[in-house]
Amino acid sequence: MPQTVKTRRVFYIPGYDPIHPRRYRELYRKEGAAQGDISGYEVALKPKQTKGAYGWRVEGSIEGGETVADVEVLVWSDIVQDSMDLGVWATYQQMVITAWRYIGSGALWRLMRLRKGPVVAALYPVVFLVVQLLLALLVAAGIGWLISLWLPAWVGLLGLGVVPPMLHWFKKQDNKILAYYLMHDYSYSASTRGSNPPELEERMSEFAARIAEVLEGDADEVLVVGHSSGAHLAVSVISDLIRAGKVKPGGPVLSFLSLGQVVPMVSFLPEARRLRADLRYLCQKEELTWVDVTAPGDGCAFALCDPVSVTGVAPDEGKLWPLVLSAAFTQTLSPERWAELRWKFFRLHFQYLCAFDNPGDYDYFKITAGPVTLGQRFEGRHPSASRIEAPVNKFTSVTQ
Incomplete structure (x- = not known):
């Protein structure tokens, strides 16, 4: 596959996590080196060279290509800390x-x-x-x-x-x-029956403004990664960007990778009209590629549940996304590693950001620091045959 990405901007939206975002840099550094040793490539971390609250630069030598990716953590840990106080x-x-x-x-x-x-x-x-x-x-x-x-x-x-x-x-x-x-x-x-608290809506607007600024630049790909509850925040942020016309032809390719999503925990609540509207909207948009990765071994995620379909807001026609894939922990982790992690539920929930002993076609470091876009990497890939699409949500009303 020819190299199409030399520069990438990655925006990582964490889940409900009160810990300082430096943990994500250290996780990337440690696990990226481990995956590189296993898979035969290199990812080298450098200090942050862009705006934003927190981030780092990655220089990747993967699949015969040389890339530079600037990773930025979109921080809402302060909101989490306040809610836990x-x-x-x-x-x-x-x-x-x-x-x-x-x-x-x-x-x-x-x-x-x-x-x-x-x-x-x-x-x-x-x-x-x-x-x-x-x-x-x-x-x-x-x-x-x-x-x-x-x-x-x-x-x-x-x-x-x-x-x-x-x-x-x-x-x-x-x-x-x-x-x-x-x-x-x-x-x-x-506490809000599924609607976003005001302070969170304000922060999401700041996230959208920051991504919109980068979409005006010359990066080859802008990749938004939403982990856990950060996935449903990303759905709304990206929907707002597209509605506002911030994703323009000829600009950077926009990609969305949702990992270990727990979307139904919110979208099934009665007042989650904004999220349900955004799910319905985003699943039809050609302006992006959306790949959703979960694993049945992750007991904290709604594994292989298509978040749009199970929420009951999939359109009758025109649904494009997400492409639902399995990280298949029982296959991509060695038997020894799986035995070690199997009952460490919280650690397994972060495995998507870590190295795999027997990596399949999902590799977090190839996606974030490799030489092709998310869409190209999974072009022609069929969704997981065991995905769940049956609509079971009682509440399907959306904001107009």
């Missing part, structure tokens, strides 16, 4: 509201018809938070019983005083359990 009791209140939003709307049962893995992941923080509360109450009851052996029974109620410090202690251990983190993640969209 809640006390213990506020988190329990958040848990009840989130559970009701998904159960009361019927979204939970419909999501389970797609993939049970991400629904189990959503229930995980609920179970752990409830267990932590029950353990604290059990200890309080035991202390109260001991007190009541020597003092009047009502004095035993003082045992309840142990509940707040125990719950605060559990919260301090959450870097190991991630119950609070996941609870905040799922509640962020549920």
Whole structure:
């Protein structure tokens, strides 16, 4: 395949992640070197040489071509951090509201018809938070019983005083359990019943403006990568760009790579009209190539679920995207590596950004630093035969 890309601009939109974006640079550096050793190519990281909050340059020597890619992280971790800045009791209140939003709307049962893995992941923080509360109450009851052996029974109620410090202690251990983190993640969209909070809409407008600026430049390809919940942000950002006429003939090729997407967790909520409209719009546009990569081994993603079709907004005719592909972890990771990672669900959710022992046609580093566009790389590729397209969403209304 002849080289068509010498310069590329990559915009990476993270998922709901409060950690500094430098982690993505270090992940790219480490895993890119590992994949290069396995596959016989080179990706060298250099300091950022463009505008933007955070990024790096990649010089790739891949498939006989030499490329330069400037990667920029579109940061919203500050919004994530603010949304997580809640006390213990506020988190329990958040848990009840989130559970009701998904159960009361019927979204939970419909999501389970797609993939049970991400629904189990959503229930995980609920179970752990409830267990932590029950353990604290059990200890309080035991202390109260001991007190009541020597003092009047009502004095035993003082045992309840142990509940707040125990719950605060559990919260301090959450870097190991991630119950609070996941609870905040799922509640962020549920709190607005699927519509984007104002601060997020404002940040997405900034993302669109930044990408639009680069689309005016001379890069051969502008590649937007949306990981996890960053995928549904990217859907709306790119839709806004195309609607505004920012993707012009003769300009850079626009490509969109969604990885480990959890789109249905939002699009199945009643007020997600904006996202549903953008899904319906983007799937018909010839101005871009959209490839969606997931893997059944990723229990946190809606693996091989076509986000447009399952949401129930696919048009009767004219649907072009996304091309749904599987990263097939059980085949692309060695048996030893798969055994090591199989139960590390959060780590597997990031495998799309990492090296594979037995890479198939999906290779993150070839896509971001290789000599051809996303569309050319997967030209003629058939979608995964096991993809899920059945529309199961109850809410299909869109913004006009």
